[in-house]
Amino acid sequence: GAGVSQTPSNKVTEKGKYVELRCDPISGHTALYWYRQSLGQGPEFLIYFQGTGAADDSGLPNDRFFAVRPEGSVSTLKIQRTERGDSAVYLCASSGGRGETQYFGPGTRLLVL
Amino acid sequence: QKEVEQDPGPLSVPEGAIVSLNCTYSNSAFQYFMWYRQYSRKGPELLMYTYSSGNKEDGRFTAQVDKSSKYISLFIRDSQPSDSATYLCAMRPSGTYKYIFGTGTRLKVLA
Numbered sequence: 001g002a003g004v005s006q007t008p009s010n011k012v013t014e015k016g017k018y019v020e021l022r023c024d025p026i027s028g029h030t031a032l033y034w035y036r037q038s039l040g041q042g043p044e045f046l047i048y049f050q051g052t053g054a055a056d057d058s059g060l061p062n063d064r065f066f067a068v069r070p071e072g073s074v075s076t077l078k079i080q081r082t083e084r085g086d087s088a089v090y091l092c093a094s095s096g097g098r099g100e101t102q103y104f105g106p107g108t109r110l111l112v113l
Numbered sequence: 114q115k116e117v118e119q120d121p122g123p124l125s126v127p128e129g130a131i132v133s134l135n136c137t138y139s140n141s142a143f144q145y146f147m148w149y150r151q152y153s154r155k156g157p158e159l160l161m162y163t164y165s166s167g168n169k170e171d172g173r174f175t176a177q178v179d180k181s182s183k184y185i186s187l188f189i190r191d192s193q194p195s196d197s198a199t200y201l202c203a204m205r206p207s208g209t210y211k212y213i214f215g216t217g218t219r220l221k222v223l224a
Contacts, residue, residue: 031210033210033212035214040121040216040217041216041217042117042119042201042203042214042215042216042217043157043201043203043212043214045211045212045213045214048210048211055210056209056210058211059211091156091157093156101159101162102159103159104156104157104158105156106154106155107156
């Protein structure tokens with residue numbers, strides 16, 4: 001079956017703009033994670049969903065970042081008033097349940113000019 | 114000090130060599146340990162998943178966890194050029210699903 005997909009694959013925006021990044025998890029996976037990966041660094045945890053609810057959003061850096069998963073499948077990461085420091089690869093992962101193997105998508109490369 | 118430390122490399126080895134990759138960590142609550150492989154411009158791919166201490170083997174890969182030393186290792190036997198990638202360690206405590214990743218070690222296996 002299909003893996004985790006993320007759209008767009010690349011996004012270029014200007015400082016101050018709003019962006020939405022989409023994640024389609026593997027069908028039936030109840031857990032969904034968002035990470036941010038800067039160049040030369042490992043993925044940095046942002047938020048974890050179990051079903052529709054955000055079970056842990058402690059990694060969101062500030063209130064400009066928000067994520068939703070209204071129907072327990074597709075998730076959208078929303079970034080308001082983007083800053084140049086938000087430039088990174090945003091990775092999404094899903095798993096079949098709590099603590100099980102995470103399957104990563106290819107990421108969305110965000111560049112804020 | 115970061116919770117998880119990993120030498121960024123790059124580490125270059127000849128084809129067929131045994132590769133040793135390592136991470137150290139500071140949080141004694143970490144219970145679940147993983148190794149991922151990440152090719153350039155791709156998402157990480159899980160290689161090994163270990164709970165608590167001990168060894169786990171899967172084909173050419175062996176993962177070791179030494180909780181007393183807060184040290185984990187991944188060994189790759191008979192390394193191949195296709196193993197050239199960045200290897201990431203990741204870990205989490207029980208009761209939370211917040212995974213902490215190392216910075217990754219870049220490995221180059223030379224033909």
